[in-house]
Amino acid sequence: MARSRPPSPLPRREFLRGAGACAGLWALPGWNVAGLFSRPKSVAIVGAGVAGLSAARALSRLGIDTVVLEALDRIGGRVHTAALGELRIDRGASWVHGMSPKNPLVELFRRLGVRLVPDHVPFHLFEEGNGFLPKWEVKALNKSVTAFIDALPALRAQLGPAADVGGGIERFLTLRGLSGTTRSRVRFMLNAFFEAWYAAPTRRLSLEWIWEDGSFPGLDGFPEGGYGQLITALAEGVDVRTGSPVQSIHYGPSGVRLETSHETLRATHAIVTVPLGVLKQGAIHFDPPLPQAKQAALDRLEMGSFEKVHLLFDHPLGGQMDELFYRPRAGGRLFLKDLWPFSGAPAVLALAGGEFALRMASQSDAEVLRETAEMVQRVTSSGPPSIHALPPVRGDVTRWRDARFFGGSFSYLPPGASPADQQALAAPHQRLHFAGEATHDRYYASVHGALLSGLREAGRIFGRDLDVHDLI
């Protein structure tokens, strides 16, 4: 169950406000932060997710006047800890991927006094009709993922740079001479694995760039009490204005002007951290239009679909659950995870990536919850002891794909896109800077990538490289 957050050991920052009058362009009405223009640099940040808040916190601590404009009435973006009954749930990110000292999140959570609970539970495979597959078969299927990753260079050489992962999987199955049930199970496992990791149907994923993104060593872990504790700490002492969707950004060689529905802000620099989906939709008007190279990168990169369903039951689930890929008879796949070992609550998390997430988009919350609960019931009643999992007392279904200020869960590289597009998206243009997970060419689609991208742009503006120690 949720543990109350210990007091933040991150040093409380005195928000730096100058007192002097200002002149020139920056004296125009707009900022309503007292004395903002007394400093040579002022930064307006669009979006209060991890990227925006880490940039804002670092710059503020370095004495640069910073304001964050956030469209929603809450901060955190795709990090969103919410309540489901007594349970704290993370509707967006929940794992710290790779609990090694190299991961900047590990140091931040350590300083916050938030324990990272290692996620190390047995993994199963459950087929509707057949139940749990035997351990030896699950082990063999896991090995097929490693074998596929080892075969990537050969597959790329055979299929060329425009190939997709789905095509690569089919070629791999053929090269291995697999047929019948084994072929269909290995196909299922590979599709389920890559869809869950990259949030897109494997037919939409670039074979050339899959598994080329970076990772940190070590187990994954959950921040005990929720990821939102990171957001609270990053936002401490930062001027964040929620309910302020930015509609247009005017920029030039000497400054920027941002317009929301109710105010106009001027600054020497802006950092745009809105999700790739928002930029792709053209929801923010840029004047002048973004350079061609950036627009082309925006057109090539894609936003994936990855949704979460939380179910909270009124009594402990019996039977064998741990974590598993669920294979419905009708096709598709879902990842189910028993949250009992982590939260002490009778709760299950279902993750739908790629195709299954797209299918969920056409269903009502009630339908999704009922279908997921039925799956949990089949799983938990198939292994001894038999129990009744239905009905869940409460449930929560995310809709990141259709959410206005997101347009998807996280970015991925489809065939034709490459890390050069992520670099083009990240390139500053005049006084306009870009951060956010989709701008990181190594750690995209992650919280640590978002954090590092915010520090990268804050560093570019400040004039030196910044790291996690500039946040604490």
Ligand SMILES: Cc1cc2nc3c(=O)[nH]c(=O)nc-3n(C[C@H](O)[C@H](O)[C@H](O)COP(=O)(O)OP(=O)(O)OC[C@H]3O[C@@H](n4cnc5c(N)ncnc54)[C@H](O)[C@@H]3O)c2cc1C
């Ligand atoms: C379901 C799900 C599960 C995930 N799981 C993990 C995980 O376990 N581990 C992990 O490392 N990563 C995970 N991720 C990815 C991770 O959450 C993101 O990569 C990261 O949080 C992105 O941060 P960001 O600052 O780049 O963007 P965001 O958090 O999206 O922040 C951008 C902000 O911009 C705001 N905005 C949009 N338009 C405007 C506008 N016009 N004006 C002002 N503000 C605007 C948005 O409201 C948002 O608050 C997950 C993501 C999802 C959706």
